[in-house]
Amino acid sequence: MAADPLSRVFSALADPTRRDIVARLAVADATVNELAAPYDVTVQAVSKHLRVLEDAGLVSRTREAQRRPVHLEATVFDLVTKWIERYRREAEERYRRLDDVLRSMPDDPPQKEGTPS
Amino acid sequence: MAADPLSRVFSALADPTRRDIVARLAVADATVNELAAPYDVTVQAVSKHLRVLEDAGLVSRTREAQRRPVHLEATVFDLVTKWIERYRREAEERYRRLDDVLRSMPDDPPQKEGTPS
DNA sequence: CTCCCTGTCAACCGAAAGGTTGAGTAAGAG
DNA sequence: CTCTTACTCAACCTTTCGGTTGACAGGGAG
Numbered sequence: 001m002a003a004d005p006l007s008r009v010f011s012a013l014a015d016p017t018r019r020d021i022v023a024r025l026a027v028a029d030a031t032v033n034e035l036a037a038p039y040d041v042t043v044q045a046v047s048k049h050l051r052v053l054e055d056a057g058l059v060s061r062t063r064e065a066q067r068r069p070v071h072l073e074a075t076v077f078d079l080v081t082k083w084i085e086r087y088r089r090e091a092e093e094r095y096r097r098l099d100d101v102l103r104s105m106p107d108d109p110p111q112k113e114g115t116p117s
Numbered sequence: 118m119a120a121d122p123l124s125r126v127f128s129a130l131a132d133p134t135r136r137d138i139v140a141r142l143a144v145a146d147a148t149v150n151e152l153a154a155p156y157d158v159t160v161q162a163v164s165k166h167l168r169v170l171e172d173a174g175l176v177s178r179t180r181e182a183q184r185r186p187v188h189l190e191a192t193v194f195d196l197v198t199k200w201i202e203r204y205r206r207e208a209e210e211r212y213r214r215l216d217d218v219l220r221s222m223p224d225d226p227p228q229k230e231g232t233p234s
Numbered sequence: 235c236t237c238c239c240t241g242t243c244a245a246c247c248g249a250a251a252g253g254t255t256g257a258g259t260a261a262g263a264g
Numbered sequence: 265c266t267c268t269t270a271c272t273c274a275a276c277c278t279t280t281c282g283g284t285t286g287a288c289a290g291g292g293a294g
Contacts, residue, residue: 003133010131014124015282019200026207032241045283047242052281068241074208077201083136084194090143091191132252149271162253164272169251180260184270 009079012056018049022058025072032068126196129173135166142189149185
């Protein structure tokens with residue numbers, strides 16, 4: 001299986017069906033059959049998706065009679081946002097510094113044209 | 118290739134090597150060879166990783182002499198954070214409502230909350 | 235008890251991912 | 265022009281992924 005937790009979360013959310021499942025679980029808990037109903041795949045396939053989400057820590061399943069309601073664990077999202085925010089901030093700060101450098105350079109900057117659009 | 122943009126971004130960031138590349142590009146632009154140096158894989162493999170990142174819109178490459186400096190496009194991160202924040206907020210709000218319901222139930226609430234109001 | 239409903243496990247299949255090697259292209263440097 | 269550097273493309277290989285079918289377990293309901 002995937003090595004680190006962050007990879008597991010990103011990988012779990014890389015699938016549209018799994019993201020849709022997460023979206024629906026954000027509204028309410030649901031059973032496997034309820035979750036599988038809208039999709040054009042078998043229940044087993046959805047069960048597999050749920051296992052991927054569970055391995056990523058995004059979802060938990062509790063036994064309740066013969067039903068196994070699935071519950072969204074939203075705290076794992078923090079892993080993703082923290083990672084992204086860190087590098088976004090770094091990139092933005094670097095961009096700001098670059099701006100400063102360019103501003104302090106009145107002479108011909110030897111740069112070529114960048115992106116065409 | 119992957120269908121929707123969000124899947125492409127999540128999928129691109131699901132690989133540790135690619136996340137490391139993103140982390141390093143947040144500090145400074147770099148060429149393919151520079152990026153490939155620390156890893157124990159061939160330059161071709163890193164070139165493939167960069168193509169995945171480029172297809173996801175996370176990275177752009179501009180020709181500059183025979184070098185192709187790679188640049189991080191941090192704005193695509195917004196796609197991810199927006200998606201996550203939406204469902205995180207939904208889940209939290211739902212949790213808050215659940216709390217309200219539990220509080221409004223005078224029958225055996227197993228809660229250890231103090232007097233709510 | 236026997237059905238039936240819910241859900242998982244196991245084996246298999248095709249397609250995609252991540253890696254390799256080898257050849258090919260584009261643009262200085264000599 | 266030739267050589268070298270920097271990189272990509274193409275073919276191939278192996279593993280993983282998303283899906284299937286089929287068999288099975290665990291509780292109610294009759």
